[in-house]
Amino acid sequence: MKIGYPCVNESLDCTSSATFRLASYSAERLELAVAGNLLCLQRILAYNVVQGLRFFRISSGIVPFGSHPINTYPWQTRFAAEFRAIGSYVQAQGIRISFHPDQFVVLNSLNPDIVQRSIAELEYQGSMLDLMGLDTTAKLQIHVGGLYGDRESAIERFIATYRELPEMVRRRLVIENDDRLFSLRDCLRVHEAVGIPILFDNFHHECLNHGEPMAEALRLAAATWHPERDGVMMMDYSSQQLGERKGKHTTTLEESLFREFLTHLRGLDVDIMLEIKDKEASARRAISVLRELQLVAAEVVVIS
């Protein structure tokens, strides 16, 4: 079991998603931003290893305007060595990597231009995993997309688009159950049609489900991951911020709820991404809990 947090480290004084305005785009600024972002990413990964955190979601903003037509800078070749070095470190330390393209990636959109831009974004993020030399256990996680008032055709459009995706995207793509539109059950239907793994989100499942108990839901999702091709199931973990709108993520790990959740695993191996506001602070607390329960190694061996 690996524990991680998304994109941002609040302990270090650097960012891996420095950007600038489209209006002020230049090749120089792009090169400068990517160089700084990759340097910071290396620092974050090293920090994580020391803390025993071996799952990380890399920010989509690592290359500003990564899939935008304005960006014609050959960043893939200019930074090939840096990506390769990061990938080697990731493999040597047994780190799991994911990306989560944001809400603008909608594969089942009714607008073909949006679908094309979405695919371009997935190709951009997938190409970084290829540059790092990572296998297909490194994933790109997205949601099914929009509902547009018709669940059936929305799901059918996703399936049709998925089948046409470039191989380098398709082999890494996974879908996540969301909290309002597409439930675990909907995702399972997509899986049955095309074999795509389901990244399970416990909190979304609490918000939107069809009565499946947590332990059963976890097993249904886990069965969609092909062990050799996809690796251990990835999942997002969070809980409700009390007194806020339903679906609002908690600001810090609620340890008792986390312990209760772990009882539902019943021996199932998962890599858990904590979608919690205070990032690595909660992730480190989760590590403490898991060490106490002997679900992760008690001590970290740093290989240099």
Add this chain to the structure above:
DNA sequence: CACTGTCAAGAAGCC
């Protein structure tokens, strides 16, 4: 230097 409106991109819910 501090403040703040705004930023590439989508969709849904509410009024």
Add this chain to the structure above:
DNA sequence: GGCTTCTTGACAGTG
């Protein structure tokens, strides 16, 4: 039809 939220930081212009 317009505004807000998801989710969030930080860019960049202003005072």
